[in-house]
Amino acid sequence: MKAIVQDAYGSEGLLSLRDIGVPVPGDDEVLVEMRAAGVGPEVWHTMTGKPYVARIALGLRRPKNPVRGWDGAGRVEAVGAKVTGFEPGDEVFGNCEGSFAEYARAKADRIVLKPADLTFEQAAALPVSGMTALQALSGTSRPRPGQRVLVIGASGGVGTYAVQLATMYGAEVTGVCGPAGADLVRSLGATHVIDYTREDITDSPHRFDIIVDNAGLRPLPVLRRALTPRGTLVIVGGEGGSGFLGGMSRGLRAVLLSPFTAQNLRNLVSLTRREDLLTLKDLTEKARITPVVDRTYPLAEAPMAIRHLRQGHPLGKLVVTI
Template sequence: MKAWIQDRYCSADELELRDVDRPAPGADQVLVRVHAASVNAKDWHLMHGDPKLMRMSMGLRGPKAKIRGNDFAGRIEAVGSAVKGLHVGDEVFGETDGTFAEYACARAGAVARKPAGVTFEQAAAIPVAGCTALMGLRDVARVRSGQKILINGASGGVGTFAVQLAKVYGLDVTAVCRTRNVDMVRSLGADHVVDYSQEDFTRSEHPYDVVLDLVGNKSLSEFRRVLTPTGTLVLSGGGTYNGGTFFGPMSLFFQGRAVSRFIQHRVLELPAVVTTEYLTALGELAESGKVVPAIDRTYPFAETREAIRYLEVEHARAKVVITV
């Protein structure tokens, strides 16, 4: 099969399309013929080995996982001996390492059936971004109808899902984004939109019950300034952080851990976890039209480098999808 490979930490220009062996599924895995994959900020960070602290687990000189990509949608070609409920021929979507390839193996616990009313491209846009947004609102912040939420980075992959999910949960949504994305974010259902080039949201006189940060571009004290006395701040690690430091936006995590026991505000971290339960819930919302995966651009498989470069240089709004 063909796959996009990196041997060392590098730019998108240095990825190489090579012929490699087709993977074989383990007992708890399925082998999927990839029809579409999407690009995440996570792919960019892994490609560059950034922040440098993460190289302790990713690999010191180069990534242990050589094929980039995490999100996918496709059709099952083989199932492991311990897999139940999934069968050859099923159309599925989910998350695993190495999806910028013609085939990928994924744990059955990170795969769900693709709803018939959702395209492969739409399904591929959901896993990492959609699950992160769902987990952040429902399970980490534990939002309640009627609350006021501010989403910093509302036009990105996670942000576009977060805006829509917040409306599903009955929240009053303030979305922060750049000028060119104001109309798009408003079209997703945001009640109020702040153009960060014109206004500093940390100077707002209207406090929020929840602040979901997807950028990491403000200090902990600035975020806390716009919270109600018992409000919740959810930190994601900074999806649009430009790289170049040892800790990167993870420094906010460390600060939050240090002060959380001494303040009334809840300061929480948002991991990116993809499960069948999350995927199924998001798939149902997508098929019903309550949540629509927002796709900025679609690229053919041969132009994967260009897709990653677009995300990195142009700060793509919503999701960038690759068709395989």
């Protein structure tokens, strides 16, 4: 099969399209014939091995799994001996590690049936970004009707879902994005839009009950000034920064500070959960949320997709088609 492979950590220039063997599913796994795969920050992190702390799980010197891609959608080709609930031909989406390939293995509890009305490209845009937004706006950070929610990075993969979810929960949503994303963010339900090239989040006359920060660049004191005295900040991922922890250091500082302030400061590391995939499936089938796909790239151009992710400020999600 053809796959996007890398032998060492580094830039997208180290990625190559190669012919490799088809993976064999374990007893609790499903072999998926991939049709589309999502392109998000998680792909960049596994490609570069940054922040360095991530290499404890990814592989210390080189990637344990040389095939890139983290999530996607496709058709079940074969099922392991202990798998129930799936059969060949089923259309599925979810966590398919090594999804930049014609076939990928997936744990049976990390995929679900694809919503019938979604294309494979739309379904591939849903798992990681959709689950991250869902988990960011859950528990103590789930908005109540009438609360003010600020979504930083509102026009990106996670942000487009966060705006839709917060609006669905009845919040008054303000989105932070560049000028090119303003119309999209308003169309997803945001009442207000802050153009980060011209305004700062602290320029708003309001303070926010919940802030979801997807961008990873603003200092913690700035974010806290935009919060209400008992507001909740959710820092998503580990973008930016340097050193062993990289951008994760900012989230760690927030967690350590949280017990000593009335504000609730959270650092979110999204996890793949079957119940969340089922929730996303239900919400899309009921047209409560809609995946936003900026553009698609053929498998051979996956390195270009990753480059666009880092440099092009995509509106919504980028997708590789197989």
